[in-house]
Amino acid sequence: MKFFFNVGRYFTMLKRVFARPERHKMYLRQLFREIDNLGVNSVGIVIVISVFIGGIMVIQFAYSMSNPLYPSELVGLGTRDTLILEFSSTMLALIMAGKIGSNITSEIGTMRVTEQIDSLEIMGVNSASYLILPKIVAVVFIFPFLFIISVFFGMLGGLLTGPIAGVITVPEYLDGIRYLFYPYYVTFSIIKSLFFGFLVATVPAYFGYYVQGGAFEVGKASTRAVVNTNILILLFDLILTRLLLT
Known part of the structure; x- marks a missing residue:
């Protein structure tokens, strides 16, 4: 099975995608439908995953920093920075590549x-x-909001789990959340979310648009789309981290 795609044909598709629309009202109606279908319908799974990941992080950080020499605020700080810098941007994009990406590939491929x-x-x-254009705009638009929702509910999950598990108190956790906060971390992750949103929309659209055969080939195209999108997300995560955090 060939997993990697033709870059030249990918950019040819993008050139057609960003051509001047014939009827703007038609595109606007399609855009709102895609925002609801691809974005709003993803909020629930983002909240559930983020709450559990936030709780898991608090327990793991508390365990790894059980040395009395470490201040208890590091648990909240570590949870906050991990959510902002990596999980709620990169890891969430990988998860959304499976949910949103396969949806885009199967829809366009079936057509x-x-x-x-x-x-x-x-x-x-x-x-x-x-x-494809309404899907790109919808996903790029919604990804920063999903990032913010994920960070909020991730920290909320840690706030609920920490005291229940007996690993940290509420005041200690909140002190750690506020400790050494750098607003640029949020800006950095929102920039990453915009890039990842573009990849999650365009790469699966490419595989669906150029699929050949029948229903079986559409299924294989969905698999290839998710694999390629995940690889590109990790590659751009490395590049953007190197460029924006040094």
Whole structure:
């Protein structure tokens, strides 16, 4: 199975995607539908995952910093910075690549194999722009909000779990949350979220748009889309961290 995609054809698709729309009202209506379908419907799973991850982080940090020489505030600080710098941006993007990315690939791929895309082209519609551009705008728009929601509920999960597990008190945890806070960390992670949102929307769209065959090939395309998106997210995470945190 070939997992990697044709970069040249990917940029050719993007050139068509960002061509001037024929009817702006049609695109606007499609945009709101995609925001609801891809973004709003993802809020629930983001909240659930973030609450549990925040609680797990608090317990793990408390265990690894059980030495009495370490101040208890480090537990809250470590949980906060891990959520902001890595989990709520990068790890969440990897999870969303599986949920949102497979959705995009299967939707566009099904339209390709059932010749609906060919019908749009015959009617003179720029199918790449009509189908993919609203998804890109919706995902890029919603990702920073998902990041903020994830950070909030992750820290809330730590606040609830720490005292219940008996590893830290509420005042100690809140002191750690406020300790040595750098606002640039939030800016850095929002920038990453915008890049990751673009990848999560465009790479799966590419695999769906160029799929050939039937339902079985659409399933394989969804797998390849998620794998490639995850690889690119990790690659850009490394590049952006090197560029923006040094």
